[in-house]
Amino acid sequence: TSDVIVGFPGETEEEFMETYRFIQEIGYSELHVFPYSKRTGTPAARMTDQVDDETKNERVHRLITLSDQQAKEYASQFENEVLEVIPEELYDENESNTLYVGYTDNYLKVKFEATPDMVGKIVRVKLTKAGYPYNEGQFVRVMDEEEASITI
Template sequence: LMRSRDPQEVVRQAQQLVDAGYMEIVLTGIHTGGYGEDLKDYNLAQLLRDIENNVKGLKRLRISSIEASQLSDEVIDVLRDSKIVVRHLHIPIQSGSDTVLKRMRRKYTMEFFENRLDRLRVALPDLAITSDVIVGFPGETEEEFMETFNFIRDQKFSELHVFPYSKRTGTPAARMENQVDEDVKNERVHRLITLNDQLAVEYASRFEGEVLEIIPEEAYKLDSAANMVEGYTDNYLKVVIPGSEDLIGKLVRVKITKAGYPYNEGQFVRVLDEVAELV
């Protein structure tokens, strides 16, 4: 049974967080996209609008994860028109093969998934789409795996979380015949990780030379000698810039100097402070 938190309560908590200095809020839950299904005449699209209209000072609103089936035209319109909802969605695909999805008992087809992605890209051309993929589900053939591989490649996801299928006792899938051999599974995982690295760099390189905004979250630790911080752009590019730790938690304009993965290099442009923006 799904339970949606009271919308006014969500707005109130969001305002408290902003008042405490947070610039970005992530909406998260078990079925974030299904928010409001148990409320009368209320849904995720309305919650997004209410947060934007009523929470003063919020810079960014991110949805942690949403199922393709819950990306209604109304939600897409809100994303398109919003000034604060970021250009990034995490949409779990699980598999890019209709026959595997059927065995997984997923309720959508790839045609439907593709239709939602097409709609999103028209609304938000620069959208970063990240996803979860399960490799080696019982019975997955090389052909079915390639359907997944090709779909992800053609749709240009910006980052993937790749999981090998693992047997969970008591699940219908664990009792299925033709479990996929571990070696085959690992080899497929590696092919998708290689694809992920290519796609991530390809997406990031579209923004090389552009000025974007990050909220530095922590000092960048790999090079202890250097004074560097890292944070994410609204479209989920991790950017490392030279700068001291007093930049952490601020909204900072940065120029992407070198696209890469898992992070991009950037240079500090300026801190966006409220006073300057009002002038």
């Protein structure tokens, strides 16, 4: 993953597109995108070539769209693989369901059928459908303590 700030004073469309193409080439699994925010008292706040808010927001949304696309592409590499996941919480606390959410060791967020006693344990889950922000998985089994200690 990477953090990206767009709209720093003086950023041109050409420079933004250079960043965009670089991100496409790298193929991040996810981006954290922010618009530049002027901070009083900083040299950048005194610069005269501030990028307007509309342009900054449009660029932020373009990079978020690219990030979503790249996240799905990254996750699709792992479809039908069995991965280790630590269930953390219910997928939707307002519903009485058994879907839990956890992260794989390669930072994929997966929702799958589980039970409350699995929370915090390492379980094996088959990634059945890549998506963003959630991938879908199918519970395979809880790892025993010996397997888990080797993994950690």
